[in-house]
Amino acid sequence: MTPDLRTAVGDLRLANPVLTASGTFGYGLDLEDLCPPERLGGIVTKGLSPLSRRGNQPPRIAETAAGMLNAIGLQNIGVEAFCSDVLPELRRRSVTVVVNVFGESPAAYREVIARCERAAGVAAYELNVSCPNVSAGGIEFGHRPAALASLTAACRAETGKPLWVKLSPNAPDLVGTAQAAVDGGADALSLINTLRALAIDAVARRPVLQRGYGGLSGPAIKPVALRMLWEVHRALPSVPLVGIGGIETGQDVAEFLLAGASAVQVGTAVFRDPAAPLRILGELERFCAAQGVAAVGELIGGLQWL
Numbered sequence: 001m002t003p004d005l006r007t008a009v010g011d012l013r014l015a016n017p018v019l020t021a022s023g024t025f026g027y028g029l030d031l032e033d034l035c036p037p038e039r040l041g042g043i044v045t046k047g048l049s050p051l052s053r054r055g056n057q058p059p060r061i062a063e064t065a066a067g068m069l070n071a072i073g074l075q076n077i078g079v080e081a082f083c084s085d086v087l088p089e090l091r092r093r094s095v096t097v098v099v100n101v102f103g104e105s106p107a108a109y110r111e112v113i114a115r116c117e118r119a120a121g122v123a124a125y126e127l128n129v130s131c132p133n134v135s136a137g138g139i140e141f142g143h144r145p146a147a148l149a150s151l152t153a154a155c156r157a158e159t160g161k162p163l164w165v166k167l168s169p170n171a172p173d174l175v176g177t178a179q180a181a182v183d184g185g186a187d188a189l190s191l192i193n194t195l196r197a198l199a200i201d202a203v204a205r206r207p208v209l210q211r212g213y214g215g216l217s218g219p220a221i222k223p224v225a226l227r228m229l230w231e232v233h234r235a236l237p238s239v240p241l242v243g244i245g246g247i248e249t250g251q252d253v254a255e256f257l258l259a260g261a262s263a264v265q266v267g268t269a270v271f272r273d274p275a276a277p278l279r280i281l282g283e284l285e286r287f288c289a290a291q292g293v294a295a296v297g298e299l300i301g302g303l304q305w306l
């Protein structure tokens, strides 16, 4: 029996539930020899802003016991270069492209979406709301439900395509922010982004990263991500979810599906093994076959709680 791997996030149909996570797979073509993007459920681009950005000074990555810290600083090529130089090739190869969007004001988010709407080949948008809202004193959009609802509504006004909001695990009220994103018009929620963390060089008595704090990702955060996913799924059972955080194996994917995700994204695992998303997909297929799961949809939300 070959399991049916097809899934859907709301109205967006995917050939399988394994996507790449923003910031860990470039713009979809950088690792194409090792991991052809058209064989995945889709790719999520590095976060795009209206203009290109160089990001933070190094060191901006630090390895930890079960993952890594990063403070890349949202380096990217800018939406114009993406639409004119990268998107046509992704489209030619029939890659399902989710554009990750960020900005320091709602106008910046809208500008990125408006430019992509004039191009062909974008399947959905994912808003990175772990970004300082300059007009609100630098507090992240994702930390204040009212600001998140109005940002989501502003982006909703720019597109009829699926709109995902990527939740921050650092927000004081996870379910409140999830609800605010839905109230603002989000079609789906992806979670989680990185956890705010600190690595210290004891000899230098300084933070390892040039910026001080960084975002923790990798297997260390998987149980946190599963807990948050399950909490949001239980609170908002009809909202499609995309699970992210420390996924390294096909069985990890099954765990996220059971906790309520309709699809997942693989991030840090790509740094160790650029072909990890494909390997994980093969493992998921074998896991389903071994467990007598005819279709991955059977797993979604299937966790049997106490």
Ligand SMILES: Cc1cc2nc3c(=O)[nH]c(=O)nc-3n(C[C@H](O)[C@H](O)[C@H](O)COP(=O)(O)O)c2cc1C
Pocket: 021, 022, 023, 024, 046, 047, 070, 072, 074, 100, 127, 128, 166, 192, 193, 194, 216, 217, 218, 219, 221, 244, 245, 246, 247, 265, 266, 267, 268, 269
């Ligand atoms: C180097 C690096 C860059 C990232 N850049 C972005 C980004 O631009 N936008 C975004 O929404 N998330 C970004 N993330 C967060 C990931 O997409 C993902 O949510 C997080 O790493 C957790 O998944 P993982 O444990 O599988 O890596 C980045 C993560 C890493 C490690």
